[in-house]
Amino acid sequence: MDCRVLSVQSHVVRGYVGNKSASFPLQVLGFEVDTINSVQFSNHTGYEHWKGQVLTADELHVLYEGIKLNNVNQYDYVLTGMIFERSLFSKTQAFEAVSANAASNDARANGTMVTQQIRMDIPRVDAVFVGTGDLFAAMLLAWTHLHPNDLKTACEKTASVLHHVIKRTITYAKEVAGPNRKPSPAQLELRMVQSKADIEDPAVVLNAVVL
Amino acid sequence: MECRVLSIQSHVVRGYVGNKSASFPLQVLGFEVDSINSVQFSNHTGYSHWKGQVLTADELHVLYEGIKLNNVNHYDYVLTAPGDHRGHMVIVAGLARAPQTGMLCSIECVSERGVSGAWALLYHHLERRRKRGKHRIGYTRDTSFLEMVVDIVQELKRANPNLVYVCDPVLGDHGSMYVPQNLHPVYKNKVVPVADIITPNQFEAELLTGKNISTEKEAVEVMDLLHKMGPDTVVITSSDLPPRLGDRFLVSFGSQRILMPDGTRTTQRIRIEVPKVDAVFVGTGDLFAAMLLAWTHHYPTDLKTACEKTFSVMHHVIQRTISYAHEMAGPGRRPSPAQLELRMVQSKADIEDPAIVMEATVL
Numbered sequence A: 001m002d003c004r005v006l007s008v009q010s011h012v013v014r015g016y017v018g019n020k021s022a023s024f025p026l027q028v029l030g031f032e033v034d035t036i037n038s039v040q041f042s043n044h045t046g047y048e049h050w051k052g053q054v055l056t057a058d059e060l061h062v063l064y065e066g067i068k069l070n071n072v073n074q075y076d077y078v079l080t081g082m083i084f085e086r087s088l089f090s091k092t093q094a095f096e097a098v099s100a101n102a103a104s105n106d107a108r109a110n111g112t113m114v115t116q117q118i119r120m121d122i123p124r125v126d127a128v129f130v131g132t133g134d135l136f137a138a139m140l141l142a143w144t145h146l147h148p149n150d151l152k153t154a155c156e157k158t159a160s161v162l163h164h165v166i167k168r169t170i171t172y173a174k175e176v177a178g179p180n181r182k183p184s185p186a187q188l189e190l191r192m193v194q195s196k197a198d199i200e201d202p203a204v205v206l207n208a209v210v211l
Numbered sequence B: 001m002e003c004r005v006l007s008i009q010s011h012v013v014r015g016y017v018g019n020k021s022a023s024f025p026l027q028v029l030g031f032e033v034d035s036i037n038s039v040q041f042s043n044h045t046g047y048s049h050w051k052g053q054v055l056t057a058d059e060l061h062v063l064y065e066g067i068k069l070n071n072v073n074h075y076d077y078v079l080t081a082p083g084d085h086r087g088h089m090v091i092v093a094g095l096a097r098a099p100q101t102g103m104l105c106s107i108e109c110v111s112e113r114g115v116s117g118a119w120a121l122l123y124h125h126l127e128r129r130r131k132r133g134k135h136r137i138g139y140t141r142d143t144s145f146l147e148m149v150v151d152i153v154q155e156l157k158r159a160n161p162n163l164v165y166v167c168d169p170v171l172g173d174h175g176s177m178y179v180p181q182n183l184h185p186v187y188k189n190k191v192v193p194v195a196d197i198i199t200p201n202q203f204e205a206e207l208l209t210g211k212n213i214s215t216e217k218e219a220v221e222v223m224d225l226l227h228k229m230g231p232d233t234v235v236i237t238s239s240d241l242p243p244r245l246g247d248r249f250l251v252s253f254g255s256q257r258i259l260m261p262d263g264t265r266t267t268q269r270i271r272i273e274v275p276k277v278d279a280v281f282v283g284t285g286d287l288f289a290a291m292l293l294a295w296t297h298h299y300p301t302d303l304k305t306a307c308e309k310t311f312s313v314m315h316h317v318i319q320r321t322i323s324y325a326h327e328m329a330g331p332g333r334r335p336s337p338a339q340l341e342l343r344m345v346q347s348k349a350d351i352e353d354p355a356i357v358m359e360a361t362v363l
Helices: A019-028 A058-068 A133-148 A151-177 A193-198 B020-030 B057-069 B082-093 B118-131 B145-160 B181-194 B203-208 B214-229 B285-299 B303-329 B345-353
Strands: A004-013 A032-041 A052-054 A077-084 A092-101 A119-120 A209-211 B004-010 B032-041 B052-054 B077-080 B164-167 B233-239 B249-259 B263-275 B361-363
Touching: A004 A019, A004 A133, A019 A032, A019 A133, A019 A193, A019 B020, A019 B032, A019 B345, A032 B032, A032 B057, A032 B203, A032 B285, A052 A092, A052 B057, A058 B052, A058 B263, A077 A133, A133 A151, A151 A193, A209 B052, B004 B020, B004 B145, B004 B285, B020 B032, B020 B285, B020 B345, B032 B057, B032 B077, B057 B145, B077 B285, B077 B361, B082 B164, B082 B361, B118 B203, B145 B181, B145 B203, B164 B181, B164 B285, B181 B214, B181 B263, B203 B214, B203 B233, B233 B285, B249 B303, B303 B345, B303 B361
Parallel strands: A004 A032, A004 A077, B004 B032, B004 B077, B077 B164
Antiparallel strands: A032 A052, A077 A092, A119 A209, B032 B052, B233 B249, B249 B263, B263 B361
């Protein structure tokens, strides 16, 4: 499979949000992932402290220019996340763009368009996770790519991966925090590298209903 | 396995050098990798064009401060290729004339023969132009980034005395220095003394010790000198010594000082011959250092096996890459830098469990 993704998201030194959350799982599934880091922070903003630097629009443009000048600006997918205004001390979000361009052809052979709609019930988890949205978008990209005409299966796999990663994470977090103690943001970081096998081949544990 | 690595290397949007080369393989092997990107560039400098931004020593410090304030500055390993940043910082001061913003101009850069490392290619090219009087390049005397890295390593070692610092001392190759002379003493006097594992090539090993290598005996002596400077594990990644297996191979050496249970020290030395490949790769040194970290972690007192696995992974990745590159380029055509990017994600299985394809001899 020669599939190239351009992902423009944040980078954290420690933990799994933005590009850190999206890259490894996509690479494990065989996607080539080019990453533009829109920020570089020590960690996500749910910790007590966070520090780092933000990319300006000009700087982002400069990076893209480099890719373009080398004639390697050919991508199958673009993946973006939250983009912050340039200020370390303000948490204002300039705009939120969550888009995974998954070219899902719902066109039938005779030219008619069909819309697939599904519904899923997903178990709630009693904790605040960070980076799960980014992981979800990345995995939806992957599974709609691998099942382009089958939204049911794509969603079942995506939701199942999230389920496995979250379950592993909460188990670990509680173990490290100790009995009756609320896990810290550091302890609640997604158990990403430990979930490699689930990412590669997620056991489907949630069913989607076709509407 | 709960093992956390702090990797301070460059980031490229496209391709595999620095952190891009080190992270995925380490993560695939189950290591937690925290990565500080010392620069963000569109791609490595072997391409016709490259553009991006650099991190200053202050910005590096700020990121580390964030980690420290949250009390998560606990690592088992630190991984760096410091020469990487320094060479780059010099170029920024010379070309951009705007060191505060770190903005760089796009330049024409022709790939050079036999050199490895992204910055090496550019630096070597600029050096040649400078010597021909075509450029005025001011070399900054600022060694602050490198010194900040050393400060961070020392602080992390105070927090965890068992921390292992893996350092690829990128200084040059085949007689040419990639980095300015003023960094050489920082390397020798500050960086190498705090390193635990170093992966110099022959030129770098000679430069650091001031001693030439023209025989196997001298290679062993140089590695012993390097041990005296600090690191207990030294791998000379390549040399010009004549291979026993013929000229399609090159010779590498390794040496590891181990503390025995009775308090005495023993040194295990190996020699390994590795197939040569007729192409210029970028990012292989960074992959090597990362994989040596991984395999010495799994085989802490068996350098022979650690090196066999590390060199074997390199071989598999390079073979896959060269096959793909030739296929893409077409018959009789030289592959481009873009085509020669390491086939990293495609090599996942080899990274996870490398078939050993070369044998190291214990000296």
